[in-house]
Amino acid sequence: MTYQTLLVEQAGAVGLVTLNRPEALNAINTQLIDELNQALDGFERDPAIGCVLVTGSAKAFAAGADVKEMATLCFPGTYLDDFLGRWDRVAQRRKPIIAAVAGHALGGGFELALMCDFIIAADSARFGLPEVKLGVIPGAGGVQRLTRLVGRAKAMDMLLSGRSMDAFEAERCGVVARVVPADELLEEAMDSAQRIAAQSRTAVMMLKECVNRVDEGSLAEGLRFERRMFQAVFATPDQKEGMGAFIDKRKAEFGKA
Ligand code: CO8
Numbered sequence: 001m002t003y004q005t006l007l008v009e010q011a012g013a014v015g016l017v018t019l020n021r022p023e024a025l026n027a028i029n030t031q032l033i034d035e036l037n038q039a040l041d042g043f044e045r046d047p048a049i050g051c052v053l054v055t056g057s058a059k060a061f062a063a064g065a066d067v068k069e070m071a072t073l074c075f076p077g078t079y080l081d082d083f084l085g086r087w088d089r090v091a092q093r094r095k096p097i098i099a100a101v102a103g104h105a106l107g108g109g110f111e112l113a114l115m116c117d118f119i120i121a122a123d124s125a126r127f128g129l130p131e132v133k134l135g136v137i138p139g140a141g142g143v144q145r146l147t148r149l150v151g152r153a154k155a156m157d158m159l160l161s162g163r164s165m166d167a168f169e170a171e172r173c174g175v176v177a178r179v180v181p182a183d184e185l186l187e188e189a190m191d192s193a194q195r196i197a198a199q200s201r202t203a204v205m206m207l208k209e210c211v212n213r214v215d216e217g218s219l220a221e222g223l224r225f226e227r228r229m230f231q232a233v234f235a236t237p238d239q240k241e242g243m244g245a246f247i248d249k250r251k252a253e254f255g256k257a
Contacts, residue, residue: 005032008039011195013050015043018040025063026056028108051198055100062109075235087140091115099187101125111142120189121167122182130162133158135242144222
């Protein structure tokens, strides 16, 4: 299997996926999410794999969903195609997935990291959901997952302003499991993945299922609702203005309605 947007390797019992669209700071387009799902399908089926590690570059884990791909979307299309529906498959995996994050983890990139079981962050990492600045909202579970992790006050602070947090703030508020020096990120995350892969597969997968049970139920409803709202935002002029302004490299002028 060859991939255009990923590097996929196996290191012992660990499957390693490196997001690889350097020209767009690993912005996640349809091809990348489809390829990621294919790679994860392969690791899920492979009995030799006990844990998966997802990482990006030193500059960016992923700077969001691909704004250039989304800029012209409209509400009926996003709804009919269930746009973002395929993203949630990352969170449905049964084998553990660690996100090793350096640099920007913004928008859909942060949402992807939040779908993993835990995040190990480089001291260079920055996390944020800046969608409001583009005239849209997160749609791949970021609102639900961030709010559950950090609580309402900090989630509102971040979501309504679109501000980012650094790795240390992210560790203090429970977004990341730990922070390591940037040049040790991959080694530390790989060490952690190898340790997990060396445990009982059954026990590890049962543990993952049990921890996930804590949030299930109303989370599913929340995710569905969030996705519908995200699709609906493509009916607004502000989405066209926000994304168009990003691409034109100018400041967005949002309407007051
Ligand atoms: N989409 C498309 N292209 C991008 C993206 C993106 N999200 N982010 C960066 N790029 C591109 C830039 O356009 C630029 O391309 P070009 O050289 O052709 O102009 C290239 O990557 C390098 O970027 P910059 O020159 O901007 O690099 P800087 O180091 O100056 O800045 C930043 C880095 C601060 C990360 C800046 O690129 C930025 O602000 N990016 C956008 C961040 C953002 O708004 N992310 C949220 C996107 S919306 C979203 O994720 C919606 C999620 C919905 C649910 C998920 C489903 C997909």
